[in-house]
Amino acid sequence: EVQLLESGGGLVQPGGSLRLSCVASDFTFSSYAMSWVRRAPGEGLEWVSGISAAGGNTYYADSVRGRFTISRDNSKNTLYLQLNSLRVEDTAIFYCAKAMAGTLGAFDIWGQGTMVTVSA
């Protein structure tokens, strides 16, 4: 079954760091662009960061640029998001999402999400 499985979320103090992981299965991970999308409590979906299939191009929302870093290891079928200098407003469920073939941003497969809580 095609799926994405995130991990790495948790409770962290403001200013802290976390590393999220997303393991892909049953599709050719290295052929597809990937993104991270988050949903804060009571809010809608917000695209956070994306990366091209080979990993050579990365993209960030203004709200996270300079604090978050996206990367991937195609040999391990794994997507990462390094979260540094976390703020209370970063509290959200973080989803990894696979882009459809031929696009960078129509997302056809989503993980179940991992919760990041930033609180003192």
Place this chain on the structure above:
Amino acid sequence: EIVMTQSPATLSVSPGERATLSCRASQSVSRDLAWYQQKPGQAPRLLIYGASTRATGIPARFSGSGSGTEFTLTISSLQSADFAVYYCQQYNNWPPWTFGHGTKVEIK
């Protein structure tokens, strides 16, 4: 950045009725528009891409239309499983890829 505006914020519909959800882009996105459904505690699910193409496994009661800046998602006869939040998203002009704030479809 392209701003996506969805209306209404909440739509109250009886089972079996038709639901019409709107999405407007602040500038043309051609037909690079997707619709997603999200239920509480679940991940979003792709319903429509390319403004009008149903994703794999999506029932025919879901249909999308529009191009440029005005888009519509229609659910022809609402079933209990369809009560959820629906998001539109553009993927024409990026980054960022932008979502609307969502329309909650609730039972009337």
